[in-house]
Amino acid sequence: MPQLIELGRLTSQAQPSTLRVPEMEKGVGCDFSSYLLVPDTSLDERIGAAVQKLGSDLVILGHHYQRDEVIRFARFRGDSLKLAQQAAECDAKYIVFCGVHFMAESADVLRRLGQVVILPDLNAGCSMADMAEIGQVETCWAELEAVGGLDVVPVTYMNSTAAIKAFTGLHGGSVVTSSNAARVLQWAFTEGQRVLFLPDEHLGRNTAYSMGIPLDEMIVWDPEQELGGNTELSIRRAKMILWKGYCSVHQRFLPEHVDRVRAEHPGMRVIVHPECRFEVVQKADDTGSTEGILKKITAAPPGSSWAVGTEVHLVNRLAKTLTDRTVISLDPHVCVCTTMFRITPQHLLWTLDNLLEGTVVNRISVPENERRWARVALDRMLQLG
Ligand code: 13P
Ligand code: SF4
Secondary structure, eight states, X not given: OOOOOOOHHHHHSOOTTTSOOOGGGTTSSSXXXXXXXXXXXXXXXXXXXXXXXXXXXXXXXXXTTSOHHHHTTOSEEEOHHHHHHHHHHOOOSEEEEESOXXXXXXXXXXXXXXXXXXXXXXXXXXXTGGGXXXXXXXXXXXXXXXXXXXXXXXXXXXXXXXXHHHHHHHTTOEEEOTTTHHHHHHHHHHHOSEEEEESOHHHHHHHHHHTTOOGGGEEEEOTTSGGGGOOHHHHHHOSEEEESOOOTTGGGOOHHHHHHHHHHSTTOEEEEXXXXXXXXXXXXXXXXXXXXXXXXXXXXXXXXEEEEESOHHHHHHHHHHOTTSEEEEXXXXXXXXXXXXXXXXXXXXXXXXXXXXXXXXXXXXXXXHHHHHHHHHHHHHHHHO
16 A cells, blocks of 8 residues: 555644744735635635636746645646756746745746746745855865865755855856756866865765766865865865755665665665665665656556655655555655745745735845856756756
């Protein structure tokens, strides 16, 4: 039997932490607090009606981790690469991004003149993106320059702030996502001798290793320590300098979880997101971005069975929709991206109702000085495919 982790009650309740009214939302357009009282039963109808009224002025983008009650209204669903491509191509006046802050920022960098990007809850951040602050990255760069003769290319994961993307663009680097990391790294090694990979240690290590770079040519840069906790010699020997950052959701998957699945479900395939630890990825049968995981399991033969190491909303959706195969979470203890989870149907309705009244709430607006260079880094990635 597919193992479904029930999140329905959580999602439909007005949880004080999820639905608290942020300071900047108060007193703008219609007041969000009144939406706390909107009965769940009327939300679908009201959101649907608002979407219809806004017509081609609106595009809703939904990341695969989004809860069902929200993602059902997305015109486009996808991983962060696919959604960035959609944002760059769409003509709608309003891009409502049901994802997290760094995704909406990227959409704002890629948008056309006159388009507006909205994040329904400004508290929907990403703990990994917060692990690399621009000041820390600049200090790291200055220390690497002081070592001298290193020829480093910065590469940043999409899951980073616009300021870090701008830094990367300015210094001749590129953005990557989990679905094009190897392609972009290949390019980066034609541009320089070494890569500074921000901010996900695991994606950097997993990708570089899959390209044949041995572990002893990779070091971790801890921003809390001088030279990132390394010596000049170890830096000179390294091809990959991995920023000490991680996703708290994916880091919960452990090699023991793979062992347990192997013991309890013989024949079950294990597929994990490359944000998982190296040891987990090594034990898994396959890795993939969220879109990659979805495609792989969708294309698999009926009757096949899968243990998936990624956020549980995607896993549950696959289990519910692909009823002729078995899909379970690799970790029996639910792995929820709590920040993605902050986007509720109430927030979505509130943003749409405001648009109908001609008011834009929760606009994401990247400052001009960051936009220019962040765009360079994002365009480089999009050109690389
Ligand atoms: P994807 O690019 O695979 O959608 O990953 C984004 C993310 O944040 C995963 O944690
Ligand atoms: Fe960030 Fe992890 Fe959530 Fe992805 S799953 S958005 S990396 S916190």
